[in-house]
Amino acid sequence: MKCFFLVLVSCFLPLVSLASSQPNIILLYSDDAGYADFGFQPGCVDDMKKLTPNIDSIAKDGVRLTDAYMSGCVCSPSRAGLMTGRYQQRFGYDNNLPPGTQNGLDLKETFGAKRLQKLGYRTGIVGKWHLGYPAAFHPNKRGFDRFYGLLQGSRPYYPMDEPTSDRVIQENGKTTKESGYVTDRFGDAAVRFIQSNKDNPFYLFVSFTSPHGPLEPKKEDLKRLAHIQEAKRKNYAGLVVSLDDNVGKILTALKECGIEKNTLVIFTNDNGGQTQLGADNGKLKGKKGTLWEGGTRVPWAMRWPEKIKPGSVIKDPVISLDILPTVVEMSGSKVSSEWKLDGRSLLPLLTGEKQSLPERALHWRQHGPKGNIAMREGRWKLIYNRRTKGSKPELYDLSSDVGETKDLASVHPEVVADLTKKMAAWESQMKDPIWGSGAPGHVGKKKAKKERRKKNNK
Secondary structure (H helix, E strand, C coil), X not given: CHHHHHHHHHHHHHHHHHHHXXXXXXXXXXXXXXXXXXXXXXXXXXXXXXXXXXXXXXXXXXXXXXXXXXCCCCHHHHXXXXXXXXXXXXXXXXXXXXXXXXXXXXXXXXXXXXXXXXXXXXXXXXXXXXXXXXXXXXXXXXXXXXXXXXXXXXXXXXXXXXXXXXXXXXXCCEXXXXXXXXXXXXXXXXXXXXXXXXXXXXXXXXXCCCCCCCCCCCHHHHHHHCCCCCHHHHHHHXXXXXXXXXXXXXXXXXHHCCCXXXXXXXXXXXXXXXXXXXXXXXXXXXXXXXXXXXXXXXXEEEECCCCCCCCEEECCCEEHHHHHHHHHXXXXXXXXXXXXXXXXXXXXXHCCCCCCCCCCEEEEECCHHHCCEEEEECCEEEEECCCCCCCCCEEEECCCCCCCCCCCCCCCHHHHHHHHHHHXXXXXXXXXCCCCCCCCCCCCHHHHHXXXXXXXXX
């Protein structure tokens, strides 16, 4: 009996050892924030420099990534790529998921949360989902043990009189009472998850709606923004201030639970800033919804005490698809080739084992095979706005022209030819969009209105 017990213990020791060494992972995801609207960014605009001390501390205590991207330029596709570690165009997710659509992220695709569950992680998501409305597509069915948030892409920050089922805040499928300020509710829910899972390795995705519209800051936060005169900018900044306060709650909870040193904290944004609602993208051209740098390049900082050197900087181009392979390797496991991920682990860069990784191509596309498309390889950015009549591929050297002001296509036709070939090879592997502009059978608003008019005149 004693021998049997010893054998049994020896079998479980590796699992116990792995669980005790696995770092916790918290991904803090803001929504539509400007590239130049956080103090840790070297190009931060003056009116925001002192408004994000908690978010800034992540970069100060860890690493700032200068050339960081999302795989999408709008909310829903960027989440699809992040969650799966695969280009979302592989499964027809070029465009935002329209409200009420009876579909969602392909059920054949595996979420990173489910892969982490199998590695012993408790998983949770707080905030915005935007990846499917029918029950089969909900977070609890896709790998998350806990869900506290809304299914749709946005909602008011204050209580709604009659919220729809997709805009009400739910907890694991149960409707919650309309009360309080949404950003505060998400921050508090994240703290509760941390406190209840502090003794187990966990993965927590905090998907804030802030500073996505509507521009509804708290009145008390506006008092801190007397230096901003323009009303829209002030209201936007109020949302960012609330976001930072709640990031502070989360960082404090980690410290109070004694798990700060064994937790990787990532802060980034879901796409380029929405300048129409007050965001500032600094020197970057374009905004949310475009494939210019202002639509896909994002602020990004990571903190992992005693693993990442404080104040360090990573200049390699990185993309949201890299997060899943990175955290899997951090957990002590290996990424399977069967997963067919498109990202790569950043662990060697984070730990300082390597200063740079081999050059690779990064790709973007919106609205399908006739929509806009772009790629980056090394210093070169090729963008082809195919939806603009008469347009041609444009080439930019991002090492000297991050604002994409000087088209070098005619100066370097050989680079254009090489990148165009690689772009076509990548696109040949992608599917047509399942919904939205570019999807087979899609009828645009103008065309639909014209067809209705014809029908009514018969």
